[in-house]
């Protein structure tokens with residue numbers, strides 16, 4: 445299939461193997477450890493076999509990985525057991541002891557924990573950069589800088605990175621660019637086309653889409669395919685066939701769901717901007733957002749996740765607001781069909797994020813937007829009354 449196809453078509457058509465499975469539309473779940481070989485000779489030629497052992501892939505993993513790869517415009521996609529595992533594997537696959545990496549200051553919390561924990565112990569140094577630094581990142585490069593790790597828009601505070609500008613600098617210095625692209629997915633941000641070398645998805649979120657599976661993917665071009673798949677294989681990483689089946693079922697409707705998440709999210713963001721309880725809405729698709737111009741240039745859409753800075757209130761009022769909500773579940777993760785909210789706790793070390801009051805994160809699900817607005821309205825009434 446041509447990579448020029450639209451995401452909606454790729455999501456439906458990619459990775460299907462009906463001819464090899466009696467015409468079934470979906471590739472069945474292959475639960476297996478052992479794969480039997482026909483003869484002594486074929487067992488000895490095991491390394492050339494398409495399937496050799498359960499951990500090394502089955503039609504279930506292959507269908508899913510091929511579909512994600514098509515959507516990403518990648519040579520290879522590797523599926524791993526969680527989004528965080530995709531992040532740590534992508535980093536470890538390309539750095540060695542003595543290397544230096546640059547990481548955006550608004551990065552997902554567990555990524556930061558990995559960098560100053562496990563990665564530091566292996567002798568890899570991390571410097572955090574201002575997410576809005578753009579080409580100015582060049583000043584932070586050292587002779588041993590191997591990787592720029594980005595996330596855009598970044599977790600919790602939603603600043604947009606100038607990925608093409610940073611990628612140009614990184615490549616000039618012989619470094620690679622990895623991106624946690626979970627927010628936009630390849631449907632709204634074609635990361636590899638924008639200069640990213642390792643495109644990472646927490647497939648737990650929008651790809652799975654139904655809050656019932658945990659998985660991650662790393663997608664790369666031909667130059668890194670052997671290195672990344674080989675590293676994941678050496679570590680024994682493997683995504684189970686049932687999870688691959690669920691994630692692929694989610695992926696089939698990804699573009700359709702995203703369009704609704706985008707619409708609902710923006711409707712809520714605009715409504716929240718007009719509320720007296722709100723100090724600032726953090727959503728790059730809003731014209732008022734500092735990242736809006738970059739978002740408009742580089743992204744083709746927005747997902748349903750965004751932040752809201754409230755005006756200062758006592759914690760009891762925040763609790764009353766959240767406890768009054770009916771359709772917004774209070775819980776971690778996002779990207780499923782349902783709306784969610786959390787109070788957000790962010791960590792910064794290179795830059796300051798000025799929040800006058802509490803920061804909350806909303807995920808707009810697929811519900812009717814008027815019902816969601818009514819829910820928030822009831823929450824604000826409970827906040828007022830508390």
Ligand SMILES: *Cc1c(COP(=O)(O)O)cnc(C)c1O
Nearest residue numbers: 526527528552626646648658659
């Ligand atoms: C949730 C999340 C991850 C981690 O995914 P898991 O599957 O929960 O490990 C990574 N990056 C971002 C931006 C996330 O929101």
